[in-house]
Amino acid sequence: MLFPPITLVKLKPGHIETLKHLALKGNIYEYNPLSSSELGKRLGLSQQSASKKILELLNLELIKRKMGARRQLVKITAKGMEVLRKEFSQYQKIFDSMEHIIIRGTLISGLGEGQYYISQDGYMDQFQQKLWFKPYPGTLNLRIEGNDLSKLQILKDTEGISIEGFQSEGRTFGRVKCFLTDIQNVECAVIIPLRTHYTDVLEIISRHYLRDKLKLKDGDIIEIVVSL
Amino acid sequence: MLFPPITLVKLKPGHIETLKHLALKGNIYEYNPLSSSELGKRLGLSQQSASKKILELLNLELIKRKMGARRQLVKITAKGMEVLRKEFSQYQKIFDSMEHIIIRGTLISGLGEGQYYISQDGYMDQFQQKLWFKPYPGTLNLRIEGNDLSKLQILKDTEGISIEGFQSEGRTFGRVKCFLTDIQNVECAVIIPLRTHYTDVLEIISRHYLRDKLKLKDGDIIEIVVSL
DNA sequence: ATTACTATAGTGCGAGTAA
DNA sequence: TTTACTCGCACTATAGTAA
Numbered sequence: 433m434l435f436p437p438i439t440l441v442k443l444k445p446g447h448i449e450t451l452k453h454l455a456l457k458g459n460i461y462e463y464n465p466l467s468s469s470e471l472g473k474r475l476g477l478s479q480q481s482a483s484k485k486i487l488e489l490l491n492l493e494l495i496k497r498k499m500g501a502r503r504q505l506v507k508i509t510a511k512g513m514e515v516l517r518k519e520f521s522q523y524q525k526i527f528d529s530m531e532h533i534i535i536r537g538t539l540i541s542g543l544g545e546g547q548y549y550i551s552q553d554g555y556m557d558q559f560q561q562k563l564w565f566k567p568y569p570g571t572l573n574l575r576i577e578g579n580d581l582s583k584l585q586i587l588k589d590t591e592g593i594s595i596e597g598f599q600s601e602g603r604t605f606g607r608v609k610c611f612l613t614d615i616q617n618v619e620c621a622v623i624i625p626l627r628t629h630y631t632d633v634l635e636i637i638s639r640h641y642l643r644d645k646l647k648l649k650d651g652d653i654i655e656i657v658v659s660l
Numbered sequence: 661m662l663f664p665p666i667t668l669v670k671l672k673p674g675h676i677e678t679l680k681h682l683a684l685k686g687n688i689y690e691y692n693p694l695s696s697s698e699l700g701k702r703l704g705l706s707q708q709s710a711s712k713k714i715l716e717l718l719n720l721e722l723i724k725r726k727m728g729a730r731r732q733l734v735k736i737t738a739k740g741m742e743v744l745r746k747e748f749s750q751y752q753k754i755f756d757s758m759e760h761i762i763i764r765g766t767l768i769s770g771l772g773e774g775q776y777y778i779s780q781d782g783y784m785d786q787f788q789q790k791l792w793f794k795p796y797p798g799t800l801n802l803r804i805e806g807n808d809l810s811k812l813q814i815l816k817d818t819e820g821i822s823i824e825g826f827q828s829e830g831r832t833f834g835r836v837k838c839f840l841t842d843i844q845n846v847e848c849a850v851i852i853p854l855r856t857h858y859t860d861v862l863e864i865i866s867r868h869y870l871r872d873k874l875k876l877k878d879g880d881i882i883e884i885v886v887s888l
Numbered sequence: 889a890t891t892a893c894t895a896t897a898g899t900g901c902g903a904g905t906a907a
Numbered sequence: 908t909t910t911a912c913t914c915g916c917a918c919t920a921t922a923g924t925a926a
Contacts, residue, residue: 445673452750452751455754456753460757460758462811468909479902479909481900483910483911484911504909507810510817525684526688529686529688583689695889697891705921707891715891729890
């Protein structure tokens with residue numbers, strides 16, 4: 433052949449996967465032995481394909497290799513680590529964004545029930561202890577619609593801050609959970625009863641009487657950032 | 661055909677890559693619009709291939725889909741997030757393991773040069789300020805061999821704690837960098853001159869006279885855990 | 889605009905095997 | 908034992924196109 437086989441390989445998902453397994457095996461800083469058959473087992477591939485993967489990574493300059501008598505020694509290059517770091521930061525971004533969710537709702541008037549419930553000392557004492565504020569004895573009610581309803585489901589699926597149930601005046605007050613949040617930079621908490629039927633209303637408590645403090649009225653669209 | 665096409669798809673790197681991009685696009689909690697051509701652009705694939713990828717992820721139950729009039733709405737399922745979380749934890753493992761390295765060396769006698777250098781006030785003041793201890797005026801010298809030499813290279817490639825150079829008595833004392841470490845649970849620091857020729861000797865300083873405190877003698881094999 | 893089918897071109901995988 | 912070649916088959920990607 434007249435022309436040398438300059439095979440320009442593009443970076444594909446399989447390459448990153450391979451590189452990741454090299455890193456997990458500890459071939460980052462130092463040359464470590466890694467047979468193609470062992471790599472194949474890790475990747476769920478044949479010895480032949482794993483060998484090819486190594487050659488491709490060499491071609492991409494993501495790894496370096498020393499040939500020993502019986503075995504090859506492999507280590508990841510700085511460029512290779514760069515690729516892994518980029519990948520890592522993408523996953524960090526994904527899971528960072530999961531730490532809080534934004535829910536939008538419309539302010540509505542409650543039935544005054546919330547007020548009765550949260551005023552109970554059995555709840556109030558725990559709020560003060562676990563949320564670090566003593567709530568104003570009333571709740572702000574947000575009606576959630578459309579897409580945001582699925583976010584309500586997330587809250588139901590997430591642990592949150594647990595407020596234990598108790599007995600008082602011959603009644604049972606059930607366990608609820610809270611999520612810290614804020615409305616226009618005012619510290620609040622969302623309260624969600626643990627055992628409840630379907631609802632599209634979110635109850636929010638705060639140290640302050642929010643309707644006055646933030647000049648809110650029924651029908652206002654409110655956005656809350658909830659910490660999971 | 662008599663038999664229905666039960667296509668059992670196995671999870672491949674490309675699927676995870678696709679899922680990752682869906683997550684980065686925010687299709688985690690809610691159904692969000694995502695056209696196959698847009699996905700294709702992100703993945704470096706054609707619209708047709710991206711469409712197929714979506715069908716495969718659906719088949720694997722890693723995503724759910726709602727068909728709108730003009731566009732499809734896609735969100736990642738709990739099972740899909742499971743896959744991403746596993747991937748994330750592998751990268752965490754990789755980069756966690758990079759925070760410290762273990763270097764082994766043999767204790768040797770220095771030429772007393774190190775003692776002269778680090779005793780300079782220009783260095784001593786910075787040691788106290790940046791390492792939080794005032795070193796004993798002498799260094800412990802470790803000869804590094806074999807595989808561990810590549811770890812020396814890592815230290816050279818890593819930033820570390822910078823100790824500025826200065827002028828004194830008409831001489832120039834160059835910039836050096838330090839890495840916190842310990843020998844048998846005694847707090848130490850590795851010192852590395854920034855501009856130096858090749859060496860296989862690592863100099864270590866500590867608040868104490870280590871040879872006495874740890875009963876060390878020339879020829880002892882010593883292992884240090886260096887924080888990067 | 890979309891999604892996604894079919895047909896075809898291109899790539900990847902692994903069995904066989906050499907060194 | 909290794910690594911890694913060739914080659915056949917299968918899977919993957921895309922162009923063309925329908926709905």
